[in-house]
Amino acid sequence: MQSLCHRLLSLLFVFSSLQIHQLTEACSCALSHPQDAYCNSDIVIRAKVVGKKLMKDGPFGTMRYTVKQMKMYKGFNKMQHVQHIYTDASESLCGVKFDINKYQYLITGRVFDGKVYTGLCNFNQPWERLSLAQKKGINHRYQLGCNCRIKPCHYLPCFVTSKNECLWTDMLSHFGYPGYQSRHYACIQQKEGYCSWYRGMAGRDKTTINSTDP
Known part of the structure; x- marks a missing residue:
């Protein structure tokens, strides 16, 4: 009887451990550029x-x-x-x-x-852990791009399919996430109606780059 009790307790311990393990892995989030996080928040x-x-x-x-x-x-x-x-x-x-x-x-x-x-x-x-570009994005730049779509690229080749898309390639880097585009770029809608990556510089705060860069 005592042996049976020990077995039951062991089984309960294993079961509870599996439940805890499953719970700790229950939260799963898709990677998101800070601009998308800003635009999708209330x-x-x-x-x-x-x-x-x-x-x-x-x-x-x-x-x-x-x-x-x-x-x-x-x-x-x-x-x-x-x-x-x-x-x-x-x-x-x-x-x-x-x-x-x-x-x-x-x-x-x-x-x-x-x-x-x-x-x-x-x-x-x-x-204090945010980059200067992220702070500027939160202040005003991200808002300028809320009509744009940041398109994640997980595997090559990747292409933009409309003029309002910016190709997000951080996931391809061996440095991982958060990557360079996440920390230093915003996807901004230009006067012509298309969207492209934008990085403000310290000296010249008006640098526009191609939608497939960096």
Whole structure:
């Protein structure tokens, strides 16, 4: 009888371990250029996370982060000021974890029932880790390209199929993601109606490149 109990406990342990392993791999996100993350978000802010509270709802609960908003870049039509950010408490369900009183974060998210929700599939980064081009993109450049389409290229050959597309080739680099285009370029709609990659330079902030570059 004692041996049978040990076997049952062992089986339960293995089963629970498999469940935990499956849960930790449950969150899967497609790669997204920061411009797409900006354009597809309801809210884009820079904020410092100053507190958190676990809300007892759902199987794992929801984490409510209290933030001190520094600047809003997008979302004025949704709300004027963000005080709380909601995310799933479980990382396996794409919940994101923020450090308290450590960084100013760029936070992107969607609005549901008057609340801002974000997760691992959203673009959330410490502000100091963003490149200068990404900061300028968040400030104004990305908005200029929200009518453009950033087309990922995973395997060669890749081609643009319309004038509003920019070919995103970061995934082809052995350096991986985030790559050079993600950190330094924005896909901007030009006066002629077509879209092309754009990089502002320190001295001359008007450099337009071909839609297949870099």
